[in-house]
Amino acid sequence: MSLQLQARNLACERDGRWLFGALDLEIQGGDILRVEGANGSGKTTLLKLLSAQSLDYQGTLLWRGEPLRRVRRDFLSHLLYIGHASALKPALSALENLAWHAALAGQPSSEAERVAALATLGLSGFEDLPVGQLSAGQQRRVALARLVLVRRRLWMLDEPFTALDRDGIQTLEALLSSHVGQGGSVVLTTHQPLRVEVPVNRLHLGEEGVDVTT
Amino acid sequence: MSRPERYAEPSGANRPLIAMMRRDLLLMMRSPGAWLNPLAFFALVITLFPVGISPAASVLSTLAPGLLWVAALLATLLSLEGMFRDDAEDGSLEQLLLAPQPLPLLVLARVAVHWVSTGLPLALMAPVLGIMLALPSGSYPMLMASLALGSAALSLIGAIGAALTIGVARGGILLSLLVLPLYVPVLIFGSGAVQAAIGGTPVAPHLALLGALLALALALAPWATAAALRISLNA
Amino acid sequence: MMWAFLHKLASPQGFYALSARLSPWCWGLAACLIGGGMIWGLGFAPADYQQGNSFRIIYVHVPAALLAQSIYVAMALAGLVFLVWRVKLADMAATAMAPLGAGMTFLALFSGAVWGVPTWGTWWQWDARLTSMLILLFLYIGVLALRGALGTRQSAARAASVLTLVGVINIPIIKYSVEWWYTLHQPATFSVTSRPAMPAEMWLPLLVMVLGFYCLFLAVTLTRTRHEILRREASRRWVQALTGEGP
Structure with a gap:
């Protein structure tokens, strides 16, 4: 089962303004695509299009050669999306939050797996605290623990490095490297310099248009 | 290539639904205000009527079915805003x-x-407030039944409005503008059922119509709500 | 051939050109019909044997009430076309219609209230038709308020379309439930349907007025849609060529 998401001549207009146009890109197993651009250049919008959340675009999006609109459910069962907001409930503990995320993804998890996922992100000892009592960086780590717990091949991460300390950044970079090393792929937006052991494709969104470099 | 066992296909179609309801109930227990506040509001509004109209039981007992239903409807309305906003x-x-x-x-x-956290508690609490409004005896079971049935329809219809107004700052008033006109039929058949029980006329037609409204809302509202959620989230 | 024509019609530019030729005719026809119907109905139609001259308010009340409901249905149809086929023009038309629909509903309510003074001796009666007309007014206000509150146009348009569709499903339900409620509470009052049929010299002017109101609706919608097209397409080349402003 090969993994392949293609965009052909993708264009997006929001209220009379073109965010980007004539965008061609291809994501395959083992790829990291880094989307760059100034604030308001349409990074999050692009991620929402690529993750099939928004159908408001012109051009073609293909998942394994078929139009994304038609194979949306199959596509979603391979996608793990972590957005700007962490999708955690402050009143629930880290373990409870993760249990919900895993179940929503259709991959029920054992408590041991959840504890292990939190430990990978350096959150041993914080499993049962309400997430609302954790710091912003710790909350981000709880959200990122989904990367370990929920097994999906295609990751889309919107600003995943926000609020992480140096240690957390290294953990995430290691996770990205090993995921891509195992044939998974990643699309992410960040302003952070990215130190991973694999080549990174870069996509720059901006006033002067779109350019893709490897 | 990847190790295939790491990427097992998801299984168990209704597991996410159960997980979702379990999480929502857990959240409800952790923050009791979400379901206690509408109940307090219900009792408070009912207290205002005797103060504002008259304490005479004869006056109140004729008004009671309508007052109880309107107050329960407003309490439901109040709780709608939190349905998707958090x-x-x-x-x-x-x-x-x-x-x-x-x-x-x-x-x-x-x-x-x-519904479990607002409509059902409101229906269970209504008889107590009915006593305070001198609601004629014999109509209490009908009061509870009509509220339980009707509030399910209110939750379903209200969900559409809640989904449409997520992106609106201070959307509470807008939400009531959108939803209240749609609540009129439920109010008519709901309070009509209680009045019929008091008057000794057949209640079955009212309940049947209330059930029909609920069935229609059940069939259509989730789709409209889903469409509205997608629109609101991609704004 | 048919499809090509529809496609041209659905594009804002094509519609703009076509409506320029149509709308003067609509305005002219509406003015003739409403003017003629007004003179006929108010000046020449016989007085009602029960209500005297006060019945003549029917010549405004009934067309306004009919239009109030028709416009909501038209808005819902436009909303459906917009949601399913993504025709932006349909939403522009729906935007153009909404205030007129609310205005017609208000006119129907107001004329009904004025009519109530000689017939019921009161400005307001919780009559089944007035009540459902009042709820219709609230439905219109809801659509207008939602459009006003959601800033960006694309999402506001979709949200308003969904709301209008939900509303149009509810209109018959509201109508029948209000009638049911009214008959339960007012079993003894006369019902309009059982009255003797109107003589032709009374209903013919009414028919003219109804047709005139529909022409007015068409004319207003065409003109307002044209304004909406210019507003939304202001950055397009063809509009800038039209107004002589360019980048």
Whole structure:
């Protein structure tokens, strides 16, 4: 089962303004695509299009050669999306939050797996605290623990490095490297310099248009 | 190539639904205000009527069915705003839209929890307030039944309005503008059932019509709500 | 051939050109019909044997009430076309219709209230038709308020379309439930349907007025849609060529 998401001549207009146009890109197993651009250049919008959340675009999006609109459910069962907001409930503990995320993804998890996922992100000892009592960086780590717990091949991460300390950044970079090393792929937006052991494709969104470099 | 066992295909179609309801109920227990406040509001509004109209039992007992129903309806309305707003703000809603499950089903699970946490408690509490308004005896079972049935329809219809107004700052008033006109039929048949029980006329037609409204809302509202959620989230 | 024509019609530019030729005719026809119907109905139609001259308010009340409901249905149809086929023009038309629909509903309510003074001796009666007309007014206000509150146009348009569709499903339900409620509470009052049929010299002017109101609706919608097209397409080349402003 090969993994392949293609965009052909993708264009997006929001209220009379073109965010980007004539965008061609291809994501395959083992790829990291880094989307760059100034604030308001349409990074999050692009991620929402690529993750099939928004159908408001012109051009073609293909998942394994078929139009994304038609194979949306199959596509979603391979996608793990972590957005700007962490999708955690402050009143629930880290373990409870993760249990919900895993179940929503259709991959029920054992408590041991959840504890292990939190430990990978350096959150041993914080499993049962309400997430609302954790710091912003710790909350981000709880959200990122989904990367370990929920097994999906295609990751889309919107600003995943926000609020992480140096240690957390290294953990995430290691996770990205090993995921891509195992044939998974990643699309992410960040302003952070990215130190991973694999080549990174870069996509720059901006006033002067779109350019893709490897 | 990847190790295939790491990427097992998801299984168990209704597991996300159960997980979702379990989480919502857990959240409800952790923050009791969400379901206690509408009850307090219900009691408070009922207290205002005797003060504002007259303490005479003869006056109140004729008005009681309508007052109880209107107050319960307003209490439901008050609780609607929280139905999707928290989830939209913390990003959970985005995850619901990305779940491989059909969104209308997830919406239905959410509405079911909303009904359990507002409509059902309101129906259970109504007889106590009925006594305070001198509601004629014999109509109490009908009061509870009509409220339980009708409030489910209110939750379903209200979900559409709640989904449409997520992106609106201070959307509470707008939400009531959108939803209250749609509540009129439920109010008519609901309070009509209680009045029929008092007057000794057949209640079955009222309940049947209330049930028909509920069935129609059950069939259509989750889809409209799902569409509205997608629109609001991609604004 | 048919499809090509529809496609041209659905594009804002094509519609703009076509409506320029149509709308003067609509305005002219509406003015003739409403003017003629007004003179006929108010000046020449016989007085009602029960209500005297006060019945003549029917010549405004009934067309306004009919239009109030028709416009909501038209808005819902436009909303459906917009949601399913993504025709932006349909939403522009729905935007153009909404205030007129609310205005017609208000006119129907107001004329009904004025009519109530000689017939019921009161400005307001919780009559089944007035009540459902009042709820219709609230439905219109809801659509207008939602459009006003959602800033960005694309999402506001979709949200308003969904709301209008939900509303149009509810209109018959509201109508029948209000009638049911009214008959339960007012079993003894006369019902309009059982009255003797109107003589032709009374209903013919009414028919003219109804047709005139529909022409007015068409004319207003065409003109307002044209304004909406210019507003939304202001950055397009063809509009800038039209107005002589260019980048």
